[in-house]
Amino acid sequence: MTIRTLTPALRVSPQIDPADVAGLAASGFRSIICNRPDDEEGGQPSAAMVAAAAEAHGLRFRHVPVVPGAMGEGDAAAMARALAELPGPVLAYCRSGARSEQLAAMAAARGEGGGTACYDILVIGGGSAGIATAASILRRRPDVSLAIVEPSEDHYYQPGWTMVGGGVFAAEVTRRGEAGLIPAGAEWIRGAAASFDPANDRVTLVDGRVIGYGALIVCPGLKLDWDAIPGLGATLGSNGVTSNYRYDLAPYTDRLVRRFRGGRALFTQPPMPIKCAGAPQKAMYLSCHRWERAGLLGQADVQFHNAAPALFGVAAYVPALESYIARYGIDLQLESRLVSIDGTAKVALFEQKRGDMVRRVEERFDMIHVVPPQVAPDFIAASPLAAPSGFIAVDEATLRHPLHVNVFALGDVAATTNAKTAAAARKQAPVAALNALAALDGAAPVAAYNGYGSCPLTVEAGKIILAEFGYGGKLLPTFPKWLIEGTRPSRLSWLLKEKILPPLYWHGMLRGREWLAAPEPLGKGG
Structure with missing residues (x-):
């Protein structure tokens, strides 16, 4: 079996046998793509047989069947998606290897091939900020191509952990599967970012995959040191x-x-x-x-x-x-x-x-x-996007990078002076969504973030001091004083924390519903 190298992340070969998979795994391959339809010729191993062998040896598998002489843009797009989602190195095979090579070249001609995919908007981080921003974008423009890079299979409602430690919540209610939270229309790239090339609009993942973008939104959180x-x-x-x-x-x-x-x-x-x-x-x-x-x-x-x-x-x-x-x-x-x-x-x-x-x-x-002390993730601090603090440099209002007009950051990783809370990310998400779409259209930012953050200070079971403030410590209460006086302990604030905020998070914020989080137009005071 002759294997030809196309890129460091992609190689092609003639038809393989399930018995070949063990050797491929031993030689370092992490994924396999089959480009042959089943039953193309007698004695051909089916895609399912090769997939089973791949699974048995810890390799990922994808079937992207194409007919010689009839390959189109849809096939190239499917190949590009597979290459974006699978960890490399990838081996793609067909009868002789020529079909796989041609398909990879077609994807590359779209700016997406050879192990490199390209999206209108790429979101780094599938936590609260990333999911909320992606959902807000797709509610506004469902046809945009958007991918979320996130390695974790689990998603956590971290504000609930105080209540877990206080004996109010069970830990399990704060955890859900990441797959069920990815917004409709978004692709989940299971992986972790390693480095940024903003001059060429590319991100490289830890496994070597390279992802291109029209606009980049960075929100992987911070590092607990x-x-x-x-x-x-x-x-x-x-x-x-x-x-x-x-x-x-x-x-x-x-x-x-x-x-x-x-x-x-x-x-x-x-x-x-x-x-x-x-x-x-x-x-x-x-x-x-x-x-x-x-x-x-x-x-x-x-x-x-x-x-x-x-x-x-x-x-x-x-x-x-x-x-x-x-x-x-x-x-x-x-x-x-x-x-x-x-x-x-x-x-x-x-x-x-x-x-x-x-x-x-x-x-x-x-x-x-x-x-613990908390710092920017290592790959962020070492990147060309970092401010001197190690966090990502952004304009505090527009959340846009000062040098790269199609790069935005929000959540805990942004070098802003607001409180790093889920409530801040809830307010930032629609601002980042609107401004990233504007950048994609070649326009200037249109929305502003005022530094809002909320910290429900649980001072006793049943009472909370609802601290809400923006940049410079300016008080930004959501509710009138006759309902909730934020500087004093309140039973109603406890009800908000215990009963209202969790469903608001799961069913509102992460679904792109901007309840109490409508973005302000850029230039509006306050």
């Missing part, structure tokens, strides 16, 4: 060390709080930026409230070590939060950063700024809720 705190990775999920920032650990938070009978409980918050700046406090307040109801708060020595110089970044919400710090008897340690942890000895080391002095203090613990 657990390894930045020595000792943390080795003890997470044991020795009383937990975090609501991971799906598998939030239930452990719940167990630790339920089994707590007294002792020292530490809660930490790293330097900004982090996902949901209120989440570290939420875990603490819900824990304290449970101990209060159980009559155990008097036996609890609770400390909050916050690396920031203030309890919360928007001053209007601080008085209400301070009242709960006092109510629960919490020892508030500002400008105190966790720098290492010894889970076996149950000792945490903090670096504290006190005036002009910096000191290191060891604190023992019975339980500790840790929030």
Whole structure:
């Protein structure tokens, strides 16, 4: 069997036999494409037989049958989609290999072949920001070609993890399959981005596939840097060390709080930026409230070590939060950063700024809720799209890159000064959708994002301080004061968090329904 190399990601060959697949897998192939119709000649192995052998050896398989002399644009498009979706290297075969080679050339002539697909809009990241933006785009323009690059098979409603750690939600209700959330009309490319070539409108994936685009939307989230705190990775999920920032650990938070009978409980918050700046406090307040109801708060020595110089970044919400710090008897340690942890000895080391002095203090613990430092993903920080912070440089209003007019970013990865919350992504998604479509049409941005973010601060079971604010800390309440006074704890805000926001997320935001998130025209004040 003679194998011809067309590109590093694609090779072609004559008809293969199921018995050949083991050797192909051993030589490094990860996918196979059959370009022959079944029963083209006697004794020909069927596509199903080769597919079964491929599956048995861990290879992906796709059947794109074409008839010699009758290949058209539809066949070339189908070949291009297969090459975009399958991990490389790919072996394509037909009777002699010539048909596969010709089909690859036809796809390449469309700007999509030889392992390279091209879409009107390419979305990097299938989390809340990516799915919401893709859905908003396709609701406006269903005929646009759009693909979402996302490696994970699972999708999480991360705002629910606070409630999981608080014993309110079961972890399972915060997880759904990614496949069921991909908007109709979008292609899901199962893979991870590795690098960007914005000068040539291309993205290279980890497996070597190259994807072209007319407009690019980047929203893969941020990186939870657990390894930045020595000792943390080795003890997470044991020795009383937990975090609501991971799906598998939030239930452990719940167990630790339920089994707590007294002792020292530490809660930490790293330097900004982090996902949901209120989440570290939420875990603490819900824990304290449970101990209060159980009559155990008097036996609890609770400390909050916050690396920031203030309890919360928007001053209007601080008085209400301070009242709960006092109510629960919490020892508030500002400008105190966790720098290492010894889970076996149950000792945490903090670096504290006190005036002009910096000191290191060891604190023992019975339980500790840790929030890790958070940074841009490595492939983002090393890319030509990155700002000095490592996050993607964008205009804060239009979410467009300052140098590349067809590149946009939103969600946690964008180098914007808003709070990194799901509510922010909900407001950003339609702005990115409108402006990406405008770029695709060769027009200037048309919509603006005002920095809105929301942080429902769960200060006790049944009450929430609904913090809503935009750029510069400007208060941006959704509801009138007579309904919800955001700077004070509210039972109605708890109802919003517990009952309304989850379905709004799953059935509204991720479906492109822009309830309470209509984009503002560019140039409008406020």
